[in-house]
Amino acid sequence: MSAARTARHERLLASGHTYTSLSDKIGKLALRPNGTLWFVSFACSLLLTLLFAAGVGELLEKGVGIWGINIPVAWAFALINYVWWIAIGMAGTFISAALYLARQDWRSSLNRYAEAMTVFAVAVSGLFPIFHLGRPWFFYWVAFYPNRMSLWPQWRSSLVWDFLAIIAYLLVSIMYWYVGLLPDLATLRDQARTRGEQVFYGLLALGWRGEARHWKRLESLNLVLAGLAVPLVFSVHSMVALDFSEGTLPGWHSTLFPPFFVAGAFFSGFAMALVLGIPLRRWLGLGDIITPKHLDNLSKMMLAAGLFVGYNYAVEFFMAFYSGDPYEIAEMKDRLLGPYAWVFWTVIACNVVAIQFLWSPRVRRNPIALFVISMLVLIGMWYERFILIVNSLFRTYLPSSWGMFYPTLWDLIFLFGSIGLFLLLFTLFVRWLPIVAMYEMRKLLHKLQGAG
Amino acid sequence: MAGEQERYGCMAFFETPETLVDAVRALREAGYTQIEAYTPFPLQALDEALNIRGNAVPLATFVGGAIGAIGMLVMQYFSAVMHYPIRVGGRPFASWPAFIPPALEITFLLAALGGVLAMLIGNRLPKFYHPVFHVERFERASQDAFVLVVRSERAEQRLRSLLQGLGAVQVDEVPL
Numbered sequence: 076m077s078a079a080r081t082a083r084h085e086r087l088l089a090s091g092h093t094y095t096s097l098s099d100k101i102g103k104l105a106l107r108p109n110g111t112l113w114f115v116s117f118a119c120s121l122l123l124t125l126l127f128a129a130g131v132g133e134l135l136e137k138g139v140g141i142w143g144i145n146i147p148v149a150w151a152f153a154l155i156n157y158v159w160w161i162a163i164g165m166a167g168t169f170i171s172a173a174l175y176l177a178r179q180d181w182r183s184s185l186n187r188y189a190e191a192m193t194v195f196a197v198a199v200s201g202l203f204p205i206f207h208l209g210r211p212w213f214f215y216w217v218a219f220y221p222n223r224m225s226l227w228p229q230w231r232s233s234l235v236w237d238f239l240a241i242i243a244y245l246l247v248s249i250m251y252w253y254v255g256l257l258p259d260l261a262t263l264r265d266q267a268r269t270r271g272e273q274v275f276y277g278l279l280a281l282g283w284r285g286e287a288r289h290w291k292r293l294e295s296l297n298l299v300l301a302g303l304a305v306p307l308v309f310s311v312h313s314m315v316a317l318d319f320s321e322g323t324l325p326g327w328h329s330t331l332f333p334p335f336f337v338a339g340a341f342f343s344g345f346a347m348a349l350v351l352g353i354p355l356r357r358w359l360g361l362g363d364i365i366t367p368k369h370l371d372n373l374s375k376m377m378l379a380a381g382l383f384v385g386y387n388y389a390v391e392f393f394m395a396f397y398s399g400d401p402y403e404i405a406e407m408k409d410r411l412l413g414p415y416a417w418v419f420w421t422v423i424a425c426n427v428v429a430i431q432f433l434w435s436p437r438v439r440r441n442p443i444a445l446f447v448i449s450m451l452v453l454i455g456m457w458y459e460r461f462i463l464i465v466n467s468l469f470r471t472y473l474p475s476s477w478g479m480f481y482p483t484l485w486d487l488i489f490l491f492g493s494i495g496l497f498l499l500l501f502t503l504f505v506r507w508l509p510i511v512a513m514y515e516m517r518k519l520l521h522k523l524q525g526a527g
Numbered sequence: 528m529a530g531e532q533e534r535y536g537c538m539a540f541f542e543t544p545e546t547l548v549d550a551v552r553a554l555r556e557a558g559y560t561q562i563e564a565y566t567p568f569p570l571q572a573l574d575e576a577l578n579i580r581g582n583a584v585p586l587a588t589f590v591g592g593a594i595g596a597i598g599m600l601v602m603q604y605f606s607a608v609m610h611y612p613i614r615v616g617g618r619p620f621a622s623w624p625a626f627i628p629p630a631l632e633i634t635f636l637l638a639a640l641g642g643v644l645a646m647l648i649g650n651r652l653p654k655f656y657h658p659v660f661h662v663e664r665f666e667r668a669s670q671d672a673f674v675l676v677v678r679s680e681r682a683e684q685r686l687r688s689l690l691q692g693l694g695a696v697q698v699d700e701v702p703l
Contacts, residue, residue: 265666281653290569
């Protein structure tokens with residue numbers, strides 16, 4: 076065994092693991108969990124979720140007037156939250172699918188919880204466009220179905236494209252996630268000792284046995300789904316961007332938006348993967364499976380995406396002044412000096428300045444520093460969407476119709492409540508399902524042993 | 528002799544993937560063709576040893592995607608040109624560039640659905656009863672054991688000793 080190979084082995088998976096120890100360690104997290112800390116996080120996220128439910132009740136009762144929106148700023152927190160959440164949902168599939176196609180071994184420890192993060196973030200994000208409709212109970216009017224009014228969706232509208240993109244992405248992510256879970260659910264079924272657990276996991280595993288021909292079909296499917304998921308991710312977030320690009324507002328009407336939005340999505344998604352992964356690794360003792368090498372790789376990806384986002388900020392300013400359009404220039408001046416300038420400078424501090432620390436290998440090896448930077452990126456990306464939406468809307472072409480946007484308490488309840496709902500789903504996932512893909516880890520171990 | 532015929536096959540447990548693959552090769556040379564291998568993770572060497580050919584998953588994905596793409600384009604044409612045409616800003620009714628994004632998303636959706644269905648149907652899942660689960664130790668096959676099942680309706684002493692000779696740590700009969 077050469078020295079280089081030993082070092083590589085040490086980095087992706089701590090030495091001393093066997094097929095048995097890997098299966099036992101990860102299976103135990105679902106079957107014999109250690110309660111207190113989990114219960115505290117569950118209780119906190121449940122409280123926030125109840126707050127969210129109260130907000131939804133108030134919204135259905137009184138309408139969107141409970142938020143701070145008005146004319147000219149008719150889109151605010153609901154759309155900011157929507158874009159923020161769906162962006163976070165992009166990186167999970169990207170980690171899972173793109174790294175699979177690129178044959179990157181380090182994905183094996185991360186793909187399961189990253190995919191779960193995707194499914195939950197997209198599910199939460201999909202609620203906001205429905206809530207902001209005014210009459211949310213008619214949301215299905217966007218879909219095409221035979222109806223007695225013989226009406227069709229307006230196919231040329233990016234809002235219809237976006238609706239189809241969200242639905243397609245949510246369903247494909249769930250399928251991709253579940254298909255990968257099948258062999259691990261079978262492992263949990265076989266490890267389970269109580270009747271209830273055996274029935275629960277047995278039903279979910281659909282009778283998976285791990286026969287060679289079954290594996291072959293599953294591997295074909297994983298490859299095909301990965302090949303579909305990568306362009307799907309790009310298309311979905313491009314549709315989100317086109318919601319804005321199709322509008323003729325200064326600050327929105329730009330062909331730059333699709334790639335800019337996709338980069339921003341990966342940026343915040345990698346940040347969320349780190350924000351979830353670092354505590355998981357520490358509290359569940361997964362340091363030997365999610366190694367410093369994984370955190371290092373994730374933070375490099377985050378830095379790369381962040382630099383692209385920073386470049387886009389610069390190009391937006393350049394294009395505004397290069398176009399000579401007075402409305403575009405006024406919009407950019409408002410960003411720098413207007414009433415929401417403090418939000419813009421927070422964005423620059425979080426998304427451009429803070430990530431420069433990631434150039435240092437010492438920072439990339441320090442989980443606490445990484446956690447703090449990732450949180451800043453998540454905050455910065457939320458503020459970026461605030462600037463994008465509110466700063467473009469609040470000063471329209473006619474100065475007589477200018478107006479400010481101020482959030483109400485309900486706006487904040489919907490923001491933090493949605494975080495609660497996401498965390499609630501994630502804590503349930505951590506408690507009941509294998510948070511690391513066990514069969515992928517066994518496959519990785521086999522590969523590493525073969526190399527040695 | 529009804530009791531002897533109610534038998535699925537003979538199950539052997541191996542400790543490493545390499546001994547399992549070698550055993551599969553040796554059994555095929557000895558003339559056994561109905562061999563199943565159960566492993567805790569996909570093993571590429573088995574595809575060749577068991578002579579597993581391609582499967583329907585890629586084709587089903589393509590068919591699903593084609594249905595999504597063509598179906599969605601046809602439906603948009605039908606709705607915007609034939610069934611309920613609305614003139615918007617003087618644009619043509621059949622404004623096909625705008626029809627591509629919806630068709631693209633539904634293509635992805637139906638392609639993925641086609642692949643998943645082909646995997647489940649090809650693997651005959653869900654299937655909650657299978658004879659191999661009768662063997663108590665089979666639960667290790669999803670964790671750390673490499674298991675081989677040779678289909679045979681009668682108990683064969685020759686097969687048992689052959690399997691033991693190939694390095695099996697345990698050999699069991701699988702009832703039906």
